[in-house]
Amino acid sequence: MQFQWLSPWAPHILSVLRILAALTFLTHGTMKLLGWPAPFPFPLNTLTTTAGVLEIVGGALLAVGLFSRPVAFILSGLMAFAYFLGHAGRGFFPVLNGGEPALLFCFVFLFIAAYGPGPLSVDAARGEK
Numbered sequence: 001m002q003f004q005w006l007s008p009w010a011p012h013i014l015s016v017l018r019i020l021a022a023l024t025f026l027t028h029g030t031m032k033l034l035g036w037p038a039p040f041p042f043p044l045n046t047l048t049t050t051a052g053v054l055e056i057v058g059g060a061l062l063a064v065g066l067f068s069r070p071v072a073f074i075l076s077g078l079m080a081f082a083y084f085l086g087h088a089g090r091g092f093f094p095v096l097n098g099g100e101p102a103l104l105f106c107f108v109f110l111f112i113a114a115y116g117p118g119p120l121s122v123d124a125a126r127g128e129k
Helices: 004-034 046-064 068-086 100-115
Strands: none
Touching: 004 046, 004 068, 004 100, 046 068, 068 100
């Protein structure tokens, strides 16, 4: 079975992917810095505070689609850093080392940095490709 009927919707589905990934990502930052939707279970330090700021600011910018490519590129790097610093040392397989979210966020954001934010974005409204 082919899914060619989805092809015309691909740009809008990309926008929805960007928005949902960004809002989900943003909650990681609000959890770290604001204790919402649940308290952060680890003590804050310079590294986690910086990550929290990037998650909130970057997540908000990416959710609305403003400066999408550079923001997504920075967030992709943040998640690669988080994966190798916090997860890779616990084993090779992401399903076993707890690194699946970091790995997925990394490559979703890298794709957005390369492809763009989709039509439902401030960047698209401003005429940026």
